[in-house]
Amino acid sequence: MTAVDPAQGRCPAPHREVERITLGHGSGGQLSAELLRDVLLPPLTPATGPAAVPEDAAVLDGGLVTSTDAFVVSPLFFPGGDIGALAVHGTVNDLAMMGATPLALTVAYILEEGFPLDDLRRVVASVGAAASAAGVPVVSGDTKVVPRGAADGLFVVTSGIGRRPPAARVSAAFARPGDAVLLSGPIGVHGVAVLAARESLGFTSEIASDTRPLHRLVAAVIDTAGGAVHTMRDPTRGGVDHGRHEIAGAAGIGVEIAQETLPVPPAVAAACDLLGLDPLHVAGEGCLVAFVAPRAAREVLAVMRAHPDGRQAALVGEAVADHPGRVVLRTPLGATRFVEMLVGEQLPRIC
């Protein structure tokens, strides 16, 4: 029965709660995926939208690859990096995860009125140094300024173009049952480093972000194994788990991870224990997950370990035909648990 307002003698207008953006929509977890599926993609598909498979970058005709990433990390400067280096590495790595060689970057800055010019100089120097170290030129840019209070200091958006060699045929949809799941380095490092800088967690002061460009590691892997590399993903927002859920969903496979093989640095484990975080959900910015045909797994692992950006690479699990779309963690004692996809926001503004 509908309540009637006696003063008006008629039904009040039906109340509709205004739906609003939450921090969880930016988490890289399930709410992000729903926002993408329900709001962002429908006006674009099919003729003018991206591919149906969620990828880190889009592949165009002729092997051109492009990607964009917005960076809103807080604080702007943290042990091991800053928003400038992170923005360069983030887009370089998105291109690399599709097997592409990055050719050029663009950078857009959104600045808050009153932002210290010296901080901007530091960030821009870091962008320049990171681009130079990665060997990828910044060819164009844009700068906007908004009034005091309309932004939080500085946001950086990078976009990039790359070209993919014919040997690189990777996609989230290409992972197959039996594939070895390789991880090129320790997980959760970037997220804990930023959190420690933000919250002044003393015990994690030894952790520096692992932010780094991964395109050279990818090139070494592709050169060696070519088509045996089915899928690559860098576990940024949402952590290692998010990428694996995306892959599991896109490829219609299950993923099984052996817990004791996961490279979780002690300081990351300690921080996660204390804060109630799952290291699988914490962002890294310097490692990648690869799904590789079993025949090539040993060789790819060796190439990764021989590379300066993959010294701590590990075989952490395999793709299976069971429980498609789900990720299972197997403990040393033989117990198993499903790893649930992060629903809301665990660590806002980590990248």
Place this chain on the structure above:
Amino acid sequence: MTAVDPAQGRCPAPHREVERITLGHGSGGQLSAELLRDVLLPPLTPATGPAAVPEDAAVLDGGLVTSTDAFVVSPLFFPGGDIGALAVHGTVNDLAMMGATPLALTVAYILEEGFPLDDLRRVVASVGAAASAAGVPVVSGDTKVVPRGAADGLFVVTSGIGRRPPAARVSAAFARPGDAVLLSGPIGVHGVAVLAARESLGFTSEIASDTRPLHRLVAAVIDTAGGAVHTMRDPTRGGVDHGRHEIAGAAGIGVEIAQETLPVPPAVAAACDLLGLDPLHVAGEGCLVAFVAPRAAREVLAVMRAHPDGRQAALVGEAVADHPGRVVLRTPLGATRFVEMLVGEQLPRIC
């Protein structure tokens, strides 16, 4: 002589004013140019930076063209458009100003926690409709959410890739003395429309933004005149004057404009009179300035006027060898005045 603090018995630390970003740094005027020259470019040049000539987009090997643009317009919705359409058109037009055919766009959204989902749906629908109408797919994207108060609702950053046909050889540096200066449509329309929406200026309610994609007009012009088109620029931030100052500086020429030929709509003129603005400094989003070899000027003007996006095209002036780097306005009575480049911020958050 340095003052000594008697209580301390020593010199106080030298006071240095912290330099800060001002709204003027985002104006597209002289402060923007200085920020670019003194802060943003030095860490990038020469090996990993953009070309020395200020262009709307960068040209890579093989005729690939790329560009990026951040949009922070307020309000998000205004007569004739919104931030979504503006973002698509802005990047399509930056590519077009280098003579390129746009191939693909990427879109990054930075959202404030609490932003109404229905407003996001409107913006995304507008992005989709604008991309579809322009025939350019949105192939990749990113979405970040920042806490309430850390952004003003929504910012949009678009990037694009295009390919330039060999016949299109345009650059801000290629304008020459004797070139005809053509304008494809009325000036100042977008800026006044946004300002009217923001400030609720009743008398300008009839003005709708001229935001539109210009790549088809550019293709028609290049098809006709090819190498006779030396330079194109769309007069967005900083207005028509800013683009002409950039061109004059890059090409080492002077520019003379005949005031009575400038297509200034009456409502734009009225708003500028009232607000003390110079229409030459007010952004448009739907017209372009072209420097064309004199032999081809008449033909290009005819092509523009025959095109739906250039019906009000006009010959407004010429490039001269005198007063290099400066723009002179000639009044109907024969008087002349130098048009000074906008120094600070005239209209913040117009795009």
